[in-house]
Amino acid sequence: MKDNIFKINEKEYILPGSRACQGCGLSLAYRHLLKALREDTIITLPASCLCVLHGLYPITPVTIPTLNTTFASTAASASGIAAGLAALNKTDITVVAIAGDGSTYDMGIQSLSGAAERNTDFIFVCYDNEGYMNTGTQRSSATPLGATTTTTPIVPKQDNKKDFIKIMEAHDLPYLATTSPSYPIDLYDKFVKAKRIKGTRYMHIYSPCPPGWGYPTKDTIRIGKLAVETGIVVLCEIENGKFRFTGRSKTLSKKGKKLPVINYVERQGRFKKMSIEQLNTLQTWVDTRWNEYLRRAEE
Amino acid sequence: MSDVRIITGNEAASLGVKLCEPKVVAAYPITPQSALAETLSRYVEGGELKAEYVRVEGEHSALTVCISASTVGARVFTATSSNGLLYMHEQLHWAAGSRLPIVMCCVNRGVGAPWSIFNDQQDSISQRDTGWIQMYCRDNQEIIDSMIQAYRIAEEVYVPVMICYDGFVLSHTMMPVTIPDIESVRKFLPPYKPHTILSPEDPRTINSVLLPVRRANPEGVLCDGYMEMRYKLQAALDQSRDVIRKANELFAHTFGRNHGGMLWEYMTDDADLILTGMGSIAAEATVAADILRAEGVKAGVVGIRVFRPFPKDDVITAFGHAKAIVVFEKGISYGYEGALCSDLKAAFFGTDSKAPIHNYIAGLGGRDVKPRELVEAGKTTLAAVEAGRMNHEIKWLNCYTG
Ligand SMILES: Cc1ncc(C[n+]2csc(CCOP(=O)(O)OP(=O)(O)O)c2C)c(N)n1
Ligand code: SF4
Numbered sequence: 001m002k003d004n005i006f007k008i009n010e011k012e013y014i015l016p017g018s019r020a021c022q023g024c025g026l027s028l029a030y031r032h033l034l035k036a037l038r039e040d041t042i043i044t045l046p047a048s049c050l051c052v053l054h055g056l057y058p059i060t061p062v063t064i065p066t067l068n069t070t071f072a073s074t075a076a077s078a079s080g081i082a083a084g085l086a087a088l089n090k091t092d093i094t095v096v097a098i099a100g101d102g103s104t105y106d107m108g109i110q111s112l113s114g115a116a117e118r119n120t121d122f123i124f125v126c127y128d129n130e131g132y133m134n135t136g137t138q139r140s141s142a143t144p145l146g147a148t149t150t151t152t153p154i155v156p157k158q159d160n161k162k163d164f165i166k167i168m169e170a171h172d173l174p175y176l177a178t179t180s181p182s183y184p185i186d187l188y189d190k191f192v193k194a195k196r197i198k199g200t201r202y203m204h205i206y207s208p209c210p211p212g213w214g215y216p217t218k219d220t221i222r223i224g225k226l227a228v229e230t231g232i233v234v235l236c237e238i239e240n241g242k243f244r245f246t247g248r249s250k251t252l253s254k255k256g257k258k259l260p261v262i263n264y265v266e267r268q269g270r271f272k273k274m275s276i277e278q279l280n281t282l283q284t285w286v287d288t289r290w291n292e293y294l295r296r297a298e299e
Numbered sequence: 300m301s302d303v304r305i306i307t308g309n310e311a312a313s314l315g316v317k318l319c320e321p322k323v324v325a326a327y328p329i330t331p332q333s334a335l336a337e338t339l340s341r342y343v344e345g346g347e348l349k350a351e352y353v354r355v356e357g358e359h360s361a362l363t364v365c366i367s368a369s370t371v372g373a374r375v376f377t378a379t380s381s382n383g384l385l386y387m388h389e390q391l392h393w394a395a396g397s398r399l400p401i402v403m404c405c406v407n408r409g410v411g412a413p414w415s416i417f418n419d420q421q422d423s424i425s426q427r428d429t430g431w432i433q434m435y436c437r438d439n440q441e442i443i444d445s446m447i448q449a450y451r452i453a454e455e456v457y458v459p460v461m462i463c464y465d466g467f468v469l470s471h472t473m474m475p476v477t478i479p480d481i482e483s484v485r486k487f488l489p490p491y492k493p494h495t496i497l498s499p500e501d502p503r504t505i506n507s508v509l510l511p512v513r514r515a516n517p518e519g520v521l522c523d524g525y526m527e528m529r530y531k532l533q534a535a536l537d538q539s540r541d542v543i544r545k546a547n548e549l550f551a552h553t554f555g556r557n558h559g560g561m562l563w564e565y566m567t568d569d570a571d572l573i574l575t576g577m578g579s580i581a582a583e584a585t586v587a588a589d590i591l592r593a594e595g596v597k598a599g600v601v602g603i604r605v606f607r608p609f610p611k612d613d614v615i616t617a618f619g620h621a622k623a624i625v626v627f628e629k630g631i632s633y634g635y636e637g638a639l640c641s642d643l644k645a646a647f648f649g650t651d652s653k654a655p656i657h658n659y660i661a662g663l664g665g666r667d668v669k670p671r672e673l674v675e676a677g678k679t680t681l682a683a684v685e686a687g688r689m690n691h692e693i694k695w696l697n698c699y700t701g
Contacts, residue, residue, distance in 0.1 A: 077364075080371075
């Protein structure tokens with residue numbers, strides 16, 4: 001398919017009046033992934049910014065059927081929807097669970113791992129804004145090294161982010177992909193593709209968050225792009241175990257050169273207290289993973 | 300010809316589930332429920348029960364699966380015990396708040412710490428305030444029959460139902476059970492009609508956030524707020540008393556067995572002393588009542604069948620004339636007394652009943668309770684009352700308190 005913005009489904013599934021913040025990366029991603037998934041979809045989501053985006057009863061800006069569930073149970077909820085639909089012979093509906101990094105990496109990992117092990121027929125989407133944003137920017141296990149949060153207020157986070165792609169890959173899924181709202185076509189294409197595949201599909205959306213990360217709302221796209229340019233985020237797909245770079249990460253892997261992570265870090269208030277040692281550790285972490293991916297792409 | 304089999308409580312429950320034809324089953328094994336989860340797997344894999352069986356990784360997920368499957372329109376079932384039920388706690392509230400007619404079995408077992416796999420009712424008692432209807436069974440026949448009634452009740456009032464039966468005492472004990480025939484069950488239990496079906500044909504967001512105030516919809520009509528929705532749950536539980544009584548009557552009419560609606564009575568008409576409890580201990584109390592009668596004491600039994608909604612009017616009629624009441628409980632509200640005892644006292648408040656109530660905490664963690672011991676407890680209570688001591692008391696039966 002050509003990288004052409006005009007191929008994107010014109011229909012909007014989020015009407016004006018969402019409750020997300022200005023410049024929210026999640027909102028942009030959600031808009032495009034719904035366009036890719038279209039009407040024959042049921043969504044389940046836990047307590048999160050996305051739950052807030054869906055609005056206050058009795059009004060919602062979202063026109064796709066959605067079930068709210070508890071924080072730890074997103075994937076189990078999708079399992080229940082999938083089982084219910086299968087039992088009622090409604091096999092043409094795509095079941096989608098969407099959760100923040102908190103309810104994916106932390107409390108929801110059990111139900112996600114369980115659903116993935118059962119190869120439940122659904123798409124799990126983690127929108128990763130690297131913290132518990134809905135509750136006021138607390139640390140999650142997806143928060144990067146060196147970031148200040150409201151629960152790491154004085155000593156910035158001392159630990160690296162979990163490599164969640166590795167964790168999900170260990171479940172032998174038919175399809176995993178990472179993407180970012182800064183690259184809407186990459187995101188759209190991957191969801192169109194994911195929809196056609198059966199079994200558990202895992203989609204990781206890296207979602208910049210202006211209030212949580214401390215940058216001006218106008219910079220969301222730029223921050224998302226810098227993340228890719230620096231290798232903090234790698235756009236890729238893993239299909240039946242086969243890794244491949246996609247989009248900008250692909251061209252970076254072929255030619256070009258990653259930018260140093262400082263270019264990304266210096267633009268965000270959350271890294272203000274990061275030490276030089278932490279910055280170096282982060283750079284090493286990014287380089288090591290990048291080299292690993294380069295090796296895998298050649299296999 | 301009726302189909303009578305000699306089976307355990309777990310087998311009775313499994314056959315009950317099969318007769319009710321749920322479309323989705325999700326369960327996680329725990330003693331003493333495990334045999335139920337296993338038998339249902341066999342039914343599903345063998346094609347005897349046409350359902351999706353989701354072998355979840357924990358009880359929180361088991362109930363979540365039921366909640367979500369019920370929301371898309373499927374009749375569902377789950378079962379658990381003890382710590383499994385506690386692990387479901389968040390979802391118990393969620394299920395009731397979503398007004399989903401889920402039916403589950405709680406095979407009653409003590410809760411840790413320390414570990415005990417044996418029977419008491421602390422598990423379900425501690426989930427009393429989650430908005431579920433709770434029914435306690437006295438024998439295996441009542442388990443299978445209550446299952447069939449439970450779906451009918453749940454699907455009429457849109458409140459989930461927990462069928463509680465004592466671990467090992469019933470779950471692993473064989474007794475003769477008449478198995479209802481499927482055609483009569485289908486007539487008694489119409490197909491599940493959800494109040495809302497989540498579907499692309501009618502897109503909506505279910506269970507979104509509410510503010511303290513009511514808000515208008517786009518047409519300007521004020522809609523329920525959180526408090527109104529919660530009131531409706533309470534109103535539905537209140538209303539369910541009649542539905543439970545009627546379901547029991549219709550069941551008795553159809554199948555010829557009457558288990559009592561909200562409660563059952565045994566020789567209470569002229570009883571001075573009434574023994575009461577829930578589940579198998581209430582059944583055992585009937586043996587004690589027989590012994591007491593043989594010794595010249597006018598004793599009777601009230602078995603509380605439905606604990607939530609509490610049978611507040613029924614207990615006033617059933618206990619009204621008693622001179623003394625003994626409540627046997629396999630659980631306690633720590634820091635006070637048995638939960639049933641408190642509820643009975645509250646129900647009698649402001650009525651003519653002045654009978655002292657003696658509360659015996661009994662059988663925790665499977666500690667054996669013999670009919671003889673219930674007899675002694677009854678006699679002690681009656682003697683105290685006849686000696687003019689009118690105070691309420693709480694004692695631990697067969698417990699070496701030192
Ligand atoms: C059992 C439970 N614990 C805590 C919470 C409070 N809570 C609501 S949302 C949230 C954080 C969500 O973080 P994340 O999943 O990353 O999504 P985001 O808010 O960033 O969109 C927390 C901790 C909850 N709803 N349930
Ligand atoms: S806090 Fe961040 S993720 Fe949440 S709505 Fe605002 S911008 Fe979006």
